[in-house]
Amino acid sequence: xxxxxxxxxxxxxxxxxxxxxxxxxxxxxxxxxxxxxxxxxxxxxxxxxxxxxxxxxxxxxxxxxxxxxxxxxxxxxxxxxxxxxxxxxxxxxxxxxxxxxxxxxxxxxxxxxxxxxxxxxxxxxxxxxxxxxxxxxxxxxxxxxxxxxxxxxxxxxxxxxxxxxxxxxxxxxxxxxxxxxxxxxxxxxxxxxxxxxxxxxxxxxxxxxxxxxxxxxxxxxxxxxxxxxxxxxxxxxxxxxxxxxxxxxxxxxxxxxxxxxxxxxxxxxxxxxxxxxxxxxxxxxxxxxxxxxxxxxxxxxxxxxxxxxxxxxxxxxxxxxxxxxxxxxxxxxxxxxxxxxxxxxxxxxxxxxxxxxxxxxxxxxxxxxxxxxxxxxxxxxxxxxxxxxxxxxxxxxxxxxxxxxxxxxxxxxxxxxxxxxxxxxxxxxxxxxxxxxxxxxxxxxxxxxxxxxxxxxxxxxxxxxxxxxxxxxxxxxxxxxxxxxxxxxxxxxxxxxxxxxxxxxxxxxxxxxxxxxxxxxxxxxxxxxxxxxxxxxxxxxxxxxxxx
Amino acid sequence: xxxxxxxxxxxxxxxxxxxxxxxxxxxxxxxxxxxxxxxxxxxxxxxxxxxxxxxxxxxxxxxxxxxxxxxxxxxxxxxxxxxxxxxxxxxxxxxxxxxxxxxxxxxxxxxxxxxxxxxxxxxxxxxxxxxxxxxxxxxxxxxxxxxxxxxxxxxxxxxxxxxxxxxxxxxxxxxxxxxxxxxxxxxxxxxxxxxxxxxxxxxxxxxxxxxxxxxxxxxxxxxxxxxxxxxxxxxxxxxxxxxxxxxxxxxxxxxxxxxxxxxxxxxxxxxxxxxxxxxxxxxxxxxxxxxxxxxxxxxxxxxxxxxxxxxxxxxxxxxxxxxxxxxxxxxxxxxxxxxxxxx
Numbered sequence: 001x002x003x004x005x006x007x008x009x010x011x012x013x014x015x016x017x018x019x020x021x022x023x024x025x026x027x028x029x030x031x032x033x034x035x036x037x038x039x040x041x042x043x044x045x046x047x048x049x050x051x052x053x054x055x056x057x058x059x060x061x062x063x064x065x066x067x068x069x070x071x072x073x074x075x076x077x078x079x080x081x082x083x084x085x086x087x088x089x090x091x092x093x094x095x096x097x098x099x100x101x102x103x104x105x106x107x108x109x110x111x112x113x114x115x116x117x118x119x120x121x122x123x124x125x126x127x128x129x130x131x132x133x134x135x136x137x138x139x140x141x142x143x144x145x146x147x148x149x150x151x152x153x154x155x156x157x158x159x160x161x162x163x164x165x166x167x168x169x170x171x172x173x174x175x176x177x178x179x180x181x182x183x184x185x186x187x188x189x190x191x192x193x194x195x196x197x198x199x200x201x202x203x204x205x206x207x208x209x210x211x212x213x214x215x216x217x218x219x220x221x222x223x224x225x226x227x228x229x230x231x232x233x234x235x236x237x238x239x240x241x242x243x244x245x246x247x248x249x250x251x252x253x254x255x256x257x258x259x260x261x262x263x264x265x266x267x268x269x270x271x272x273x274x275x276x277x278x279x280x281x282x283x284x285x286x287x288x289x290x291x292x293x294x295x296x297x298x299x300x301x302x303x304x305x306x307x308x309x310x311x312x313x314x315x316x317x318x319x320x321x322x323x324x325x326x327x328x329x330x331x332x333x334x335x336x337x338x339x340x341x342x343x344x345x346x347x348x349x350x351x352x353x354x355x356x357x358x359x360x361x362x363x364x365x366x367x368x369x370x371x372x373x374x375x376x377x378x379x380x381x382x383x384x385x386x387x388x389x390x391x392x393x394x395x396x397x398x399x400x401x402x403x404x405x406x407x408x409x410x411x412x413x414x415x416x417x418x419x420x421x422x423x424x425x426x427x428x429x430x431x432x433x434x435x436x437x438x439x440x441x442x443x444x445x446x447x448x449x450x451x452x453x454x455x456x457x458x459x460x461x462x463x464x465x466x467x468x469x470x471x472x473x474x475x476x477x478x479x480x481x482x483x484x485x486x487x488x489x490x491x492x493x494x495x496x497x498x499x500x501x502x503x504x505x506x507x508x509x510x511x512x513x514x515x516x517x518x519x520x521x522x523x524x525x526x527x528x529x530x531x532x533x534x535x536x537x538x539x540x541x542x543x544x545x546x547x548x
Numbered sequence: 549x550x551x552x553x554x555x556x557x558x559x560x561x562x563x564x565x566x567x568x569x570x571x572x573x574x575x576x577x578x579x580x581x582x583x584x585x586x587x588x589x590x591x592x593x594x595x596x597x598x599x600x601x602x603x604x605x606x607x608x609x610x611x612x613x614x615x616x617x618x619x620x621x622x623x624x625x626x627x628x629x630x631x632x633x634x635x636x637x638x639x640x641x642x643x644x645x646x647x648x649x650x651x652x653x654x655x656x657x658x659x660x661x662x663x664x665x666x667x668x669x670x671x672x673x674x675x676x677x678x679x680x681x682x683x684x685x686x687x688x689x690x691x692x693x694x695x696x697x698x699x700x701x702x703x704x705x706x707x708x709x710x711x712x713x714x715x716x717x718x719x720x721x722x723x724x725x726x727x728x729x730x731x732x733x734x735x736x737x738x739x740x741x742x743x744x745x746x747x748x749x750x751x752x753x754x755x756x757x758x759x760x761x762x763x764x765x766x767x768x769x770x771x772x773x774x775x776x777x778x779x780x781x782x783x784x785x786x787x788x789x790x791x792x793x794x795x796x797x798x799x800x801x802x803x804x805x806x807x808x809x810x811x812x813x814x815x816x817x818x819x820x821x822x823x824x825x826x827x828x829x830x831x832x833x834x835x836x837x838x839x840x841x842x843x844x845x846x847x848x849x850x851x852x853x854x855x856x857x858x859x860x861x862x863x864x865x866x867x868x869x870x871x872x873x874x875x876x877x878x879x880x881x882x883x884x885x886x887x888x889x890x891x
Contacts, residue, residue: 068889073889219751
């Protein structure tokens with residue numbers, strides 16, 4: 001085992017599963033607990049606002065709004081759509097990740113980037129593109145299609161990351177022990193990625209619950225579109241509050257479901273293993289079929305909105321709207337979204353470390369409660385922060401870039417947590433213990449061992465939050481600094497005025513900005529094994545490449 | 549390893565810089581001169597033209613935010629006493645009436661109120677009427693002949709319109725019609741009417757008037773009720789040669805023939821009362837009204853004797869006599885819309 005000598009930090013003893021009970025007994029560092037608590041309080045605040053509202057409204061009014069035919073219809077629409085889209089995204093995201101990461105499908109690197117970009121396209125642009133092509137596009141299956149192709153990257157990204165970090169030898173062992181290709185995929189590959197698939201699926205579910213723009217354009221009524229309707233026709237309407245509470249309950253159920261499915265999932269963790277250049281699965285004749293499938297996915301997810309935007313830019317008709325600064329708006333979007341990405345990623349770290357390294361019931365509850373916020377509509381969160389700054393800060397920070405970035409970070413915090421958590425789960429705690437046993441301080445171990453190990457996860461977290469923030473609209477309209485436009489607000493101004501030719505460039509730039517982190521993300525992950533292979537030319541691969 | 553430390557050091561540095569940038573942004577105050585903040589639910593074109601002229605005339609800077617007017621009401625309520633808003637400018641009277649009812653609006657200067665006929669102002673002087681629109685039928689000219697059009701909004705409940713009518717129950721502009729129907733025929737009849745409309749609309753339930761105007765023009769649906777100016781704006785956007793729809797008026801004083809007043813009020817919490825009063829005076833002045841008369845939002849000016857050309861003259865309109873006070877906050881209409889499961 002020359003690799004042990006080469007890079008002791010990378011080696012994980014197979015007996016690492018024994019550390020589990022030991023980890024439970026250890027005390028979490030107080031600073032970590034404090035950090036996690038502080039973050040959780042900030043993230044749960046909007047839910048507190050909802051409860052305050054509900055109490056003010058009173059049960060009589062709430063129940064009369066909740067228990068009527070419309071609620072049942074909305075509940076059915078919302079739940080059936082969420083279930084179908086989540087399932088489809090899990091399938092599409094996992095298969096795509098496997099094709100791109102583990103098979104010899106042609107053009108893997110390009111696909112790895114292209115399949116992520118749809119996440120950065122605002123859902124309202126996607127719906128808009130479909131309707132431009134098929135004017136009567138709408139209803140349940142239209143909503144299903146639009147949402148699936150818009151959010152499946154939420155499954156793809158964590159699954160691809162976990163496949164990349166997972167030990168490929170398991171697949172080879174399985175094959176050598178006589179398992180068929182499909183069985184290997186199902187029992188080993190899916191097994192390795194199980195946590196990532198579940199985590200991604202929950203995100204998809206929560207995002208679908210809170211989605212608004214796409215369904216509004218497609219004319220598909222869900223609880224969230226109804227919440228916006230109630231806000232935009234009534235004033236401070238109790239009904240909006242009532243429906244938001246249903247959403248929170250649905251989100252809670254979703255998380256409970258994932259929790260029980262996850263169950264003993266931690267046992268499936270096999271440390272960092274030995275990540276190295278994997279001999280891709282030879283698809284044989286299926287190669288062309290897979291290529292066509294991935295190509296179709298990209299054509300549908302990317303081609304339709306891009307095509308619509310290009311068409312409208314060329315042939316969108318005249319407009320009476322005043323021109324605005326595209327570059328200025330792009331700059332603002334970039335700064336706000338990047339800040340949100342940094343904030344959310346940094347805030348996710350203590351929660352992820354705590355939940356993986358010191359798993360207890362209280363910690364689990366803390367982590368879960370942080371996820372709920374993703375199911376709450378942006379407008380509700382924005383009004384919650386408006387209310388809170390008024391009541392506790394006398395209006396200080398209101399409509400400032402800082403509060404906007406914090407709001408984005410809170411809204412999309414679960415995306416960051418899932419990515420960071422997956423990375424922490426995959427980074428062997430044994431390495432930190434080795435560091436500590438060699439006399440390095442805990443802080444130094446964190447900087448020199450832990451952070452590099454979870455680097456890709458942090459990058460993924462940043463990119464996810466960045467992408468979602470860049471396309472956020474309803475909270476932005478309430479909280480953006482006065483006189484400052486972002487790409488999304490300017491797109492909205494033009495689009496609601498039917499000035500499609502003027503709206504189109506903004507949608508185009510949103511897509512371009514979203515493409516950058518997607519590209520970086522894809523490239524970064526893609527370079528890992530190549531670099532590793534170069535670093536350890538002869539002999540088997542040490543685990544250091546996991547750390548970049 | 550040191551390279552790694554350096555890398556994370558630079559990440560920390562970037563983090564710090566981003567934070568610094570944001571806090572700097574938080575601390576940045578507006579310019580030295582006088583300024584007011586305007587929350588506008590009105591159309592961007594009209595608002596920007598008015599603001600530019602006002603700034604030029606008075607030297608007062610106007611910081612404008614745009615959003616849905618009803619979202620603004622929720623926002624202003626949440627903002628409480630520290631609301632940054634000085635002036636609230638809306639497309640319809642109910643949002644202003646709602647804030648007035650909650651005691652959040654300051655009285656408008658009598659000299660400004662005098663610019664506009666009293667029936668278009670807040671009944672108790674809390675906001676001033678700035679412009680007006682009227683509800684009309686929009687119909688696709690290849691799907692319907694003028695002789696086939698209904699003369700009353702009540703007729704749209706008939707089964708023969710099934711699948712032919714577009715409905716935007718969630719559109720703020722629809723509420724005044726619902727209120728008028730309820731005032732005229734009672735709540736029970738209004739509810740029946742709404743339920744029949746919903747059934748007739750089948751899948752053509754849209755989020756707003758813009759969409760109705762667009763779908764009717766494209767022949768997706770035969771007719772709908774909109775405010776007249778959406779049709780003119782659609783024509784300006786797509787060009788006269790691409791118009792396959794026309795507008796038609798209901799019979800004089802019909803419940804579907806309702807005048808909507810757009811107005812502006814001053815927040816009681818505003819610390820720039822004098823500048824805000826100047827802005828309202830400007831909106832209703834001959835200069836402000838002339839801008840509206842020529843603006844591409846195609847609304848009718850209603851103050852200082854200014855008129856609009858190119859549309860049915862305002863003086864020839866014969867809308868239902870429902871008053872601003874009767875239209876109120878729209879709460880009655882919202883309740884009916886909720887009972888009809890349109891909200």
